[in-house]
Amino acid sequence: MTHSNLQIPGYLVHGPIGQGGMASVYLATQESLNRKVAIKVLRNGHDTQFNERFINEAHFIASLNNPHIITIHDISTLANGDYYIAMEYLDGGDLSENREQFREPAAILRLIRQIAQGLAVVHAKGIIHRDVKPANILIRKDGSAVLTDFGIAKDVDNDSDLTMAGHSLGSPSYSSPEQAQGQPLDITTDIYGLGVILLELLLGYNPFKGNTHTSTAINHIQQALPALPAEYAYLQPLLDRMLAKRPGERFQSCEELVEAIDPLLDPTASTMRPATARPLPSRLPGKMPRFLLPVLGVVAAVTVVFALTYESETEREINRLLEQAEQGLEEGRLVAPEQDNARYYYRQVLLLEQDNSEAHEGLARVTQMQVQGYVARGAEALERGDLTKPRDKNALHYYRAALALEEDNPQAMAGIDQLAAEYSRRARTHLLEGDLDRAHRDTNTGLGIQPDNAELLALRTEIDAKMPAAKKLIRDVFGKIRKTIDGDS
Structure with a gap:
C-alpha cells in the first residue's frame, strides 16, 4: 500500500510534508479537537525490527513532559497494519530554516539552553538521543525550540541498538568522536552534538564538515577546535568543554551545561573586560613660567x-x-x-x-x-x-x-585510540571466524600501540583460553627465541 491517498479515522489528511529513512510525515487535522497535527507513518511496516523501533520511539516521547520536546497526541495503526504517530505540528520550520533568528549570541545561547533542558529530561530517563542536529530542532512561532526525532535513541546502559544495516547512526556533521568510531556512548555525545550546533551558529559554518562522511568523521576525531572571533572569545571556555574530544572532559550533564550558560545570559553578571588605561594628567605638576611651555x-x-x-x-x-x-x-x-x-x-x-x-x-x-x-x-x-x-x-x-x-595532544591521542580500536575490531572478527593465529597477531599489534587497552587485554585472555596448549607452547617459545635474536642483533 502507498500512502498517497492516506485515510485515518478521526483525521483529515492534507498531504505529505516530510520524509525520512523510516517514515513519511503528513499534515492533518484532528477532527475531534480541530487542531493541526503531524502524522508520522512507518514505511516497511511489516518488518518486526522497524516496528519495534518505531513504537519504542513513540512510547518514549509520549512519556516525556517538557516544553522543549515534541508532544505526542496519538499512537495507533492504519487499516493495513502500518503504525503511525500523531504529534504536535510546528509550522515554524527547523533550525536550519531559521538561522536568521539566531545571529546574536544571546539568542543562540537561549536556543542551546532550551535544547539542553529538553535533553536533561531525555537523559533522566536513561536515554541518549544520538542525533542532535539542526534538522531535529523545530522552532515554534514564539521562537522557542523543540527537540524531535528520537528514531535512533538508545538506552544508556544497553549496548545493543535497533539501528538497521544501511542506515547511518546519527549525522556525521554533528557526531561525537566516539560515535564516529563506533565506540560506546554516554549522554555527553548529545552535549557534543549541541556544541557543534553552537559553534556553527557562531561561525556561520560547520568547521568539521568534510567532503565525505569519512573525512567529516576524521575531523571530529582529530581536528582541533577553532578559536572563536574576538567578540565571542568569552564563549570559548563553554565550547571547549562541550566539544572536548574525550567524553570525560565534557559537561557531565545537561543540568551542568545549563548552569554554565546562565551567567553568560545574565546582563548583571561580571565579565572579564580589558583594564581601562589610566587618564593622563590634564596639566603639568607644580608651577612653571608660561613662556617655557612651547619650548x-x-x-x-x-x-x-x-x-x-x-x-x-x-x-x-x-x-x-x-x-x-x-x-x-x-x-x-x-x-x-x-x-x-x-x-x-x-x-x-x-x-x-x-x-x-x-x-x-x-x-x-x-x-x-x-x-x-x-x-x-x-x-x-x-x-x-x-x-x-x-x-x-x-x-x-x-x-x-x-x-x-x-x-x-588530543587529536593524536584520539588517533592512537582509533588505531587500537581498529586492531581490536580485527582481532574480534578473526576470533569469531575461528582464526586464532590472526586474532592473536592483531591483538598483539594493538597492545603494542596501546598496552593498557582493556578490550585488547581481555581479547588476549580469551584467545589464550581457546588456543590449544601445544600450539600456545610453540608460539611462546618461538616468541622468546625471536626476542633473543632481536636483542642480539
Missing part, C-alpha cells in the same frame, strides 16, 4: 620622535631575523632546510635577546604547526589503511611523532 613642547616632541625612530644595530638584526622566520612559516619551512627555516631564525633571535616574546611565540607556533602536520598526515594514512606500515609513513608513526612534540 618644552618642542623638545618633548623631538625626544619622542627620536625614541620612536632610533633603532640599534642589534634591533635591526632581530627584526631582520623575525621577518625571515615569518617568511619561513608562510612557506612551510618549519625546521628545514638547515639554517634556513623558521625555527632556526627564532632561535637566532633568542641568542641576541633571550626574552624576546615574538621569538618565543614563534617557536611555539612552529611546534604547533609541526604537530598539526603530523596529525593531518596520520589521518590521511589512517584513511588509506596504512596503520603501521610502510615504515615511517604510517598512521602510528605520525601520531607518535605528534605526541613526542606535544604529549597530551
Whole structure:
C-alpha cells in the first residue's frame, strides 16, 4: 500500500510534508479537537525490527513532559497494519530554516539552553538521543525550540541498538568522536552534538564538515577546535568543554551545561573586560613660567620622535631575523632546510635577546604547526589503511611523532585510540571466524600501540583460553627465541 491517498479515522489528511529513512510525515487535522497535527507513518511496516523501533520511539516521547520536546497526541495503526504517530505540528520550520533568528549570541545561547533542558529530561530517563542536529530542532512561532526525532535513541546502559544495516547512526556533521568510531556512548555525545550546533551558529559554518562522511568523521576525531572571533572569545571556555574530544572532559550533564550558560545570559553578571588605561594628567605638576611651555613642547616632541625612530644595530638584526622566520612559516619551512627555516631564525633571535616574546611565540607556533602536520598526515594514512606500515609513513608513526612534540595532544591521542580500536575490531572478527593465529597477531599489534587497552587485554585472555596448549607452547617459545635474536642483533 502507498500512502498517497492516506485515510485515518478521526483525521483529515492534507498531504505529505516530510520524509525520512523510516517514515513519511503528513499534515492533518484532528477532527475531534480541530487542531493541526503531524502524522508520522512507518514505511516497511511489516518488518518486526522497524516496528519495534518505531513504537519504542513513540512510547518514549509520549512519556516525556517538557516544553522543549515534541508532544505526542496519538499512537495507533492504519487499516493495513502500518503504525503511525500523531504529534504536535510546528509550522515554524527547523533550525536550519531559521538561522536568521539566531545571529546574536544571546539568542543562540537561549536556543542551546532550551535544547539542553529538553535533553536533561531525555537523559533522566536513561536515554541518549544520538542525533542532535539542526534538522531535529523545530522552532515554534514564539521562537522557542523543540527537540524531535528520537528514531535512533538508545538506552544508556544497553549496548545493543535497533539501528538497521544501511542506515547511518546519527549525522556525521554533528557526531561525537566516539560515535564516529563506533565506540560506546554516554549522554555527553548529545552535549557534543549541541556544541557543534553552537559553534556553527557562531561561525556561520560547520568547521568539521568534510567532503565525505569519512573525512567529516576524521575531523571530529582529530581536528582541533577553532578559536572563536574576538567578540565571542568569552564563549570559548563553554565550547571547549562541550566539544572536548574525550567524553570525560565534557559537561557531565545537561543540568551542568545549563548552569554554565546562565551567567553568560545574565546582563548583571561580571565579565572579564580589558583594564581601562589610566587618564593622563590634564596639566603639568607644580608651577612653571608660561613662556617655557612651547619650548618644552618642542623638545618633548623631538625626544619622542627620536625614541620612536632610533633603532640599534642589534634591533635591526632581530627584526631582520623575525621577518625571515615569518617568511619561513608562510612557506612551510618549519625546521628545514638547515639554517634556513623558521625555527632556526627564532632561535637566532633568542641568542641576541633571550626574552624576546615574538621569538618565543614563534617557536611555539612552529611546534604547533609541526604537530598539526603530523596529525593531518596520520589521518590521511589512517584513511588509506596504512596503520603501521610502510615504515615511517604510517598512521602510528605520525601520531607518535605528534605526541613526542606535544604529549597530551588530543587529536593524536584520539588517533592512537582509533588505531587500537581498529586492531581490536580485527582481532574480534578473526576470533569469531575461528582464526586464532590472526586474532592473536592483531591483538598483539594493538597492545603494542596501546598496552593498557582493556578490550585488547581481555581479547588476549580469551584467545589464550581457546588456543590449544601445544600450539600456545610453540608460539611462546618461538616468541622468546625471536626476542633473543632481536636483542642480539
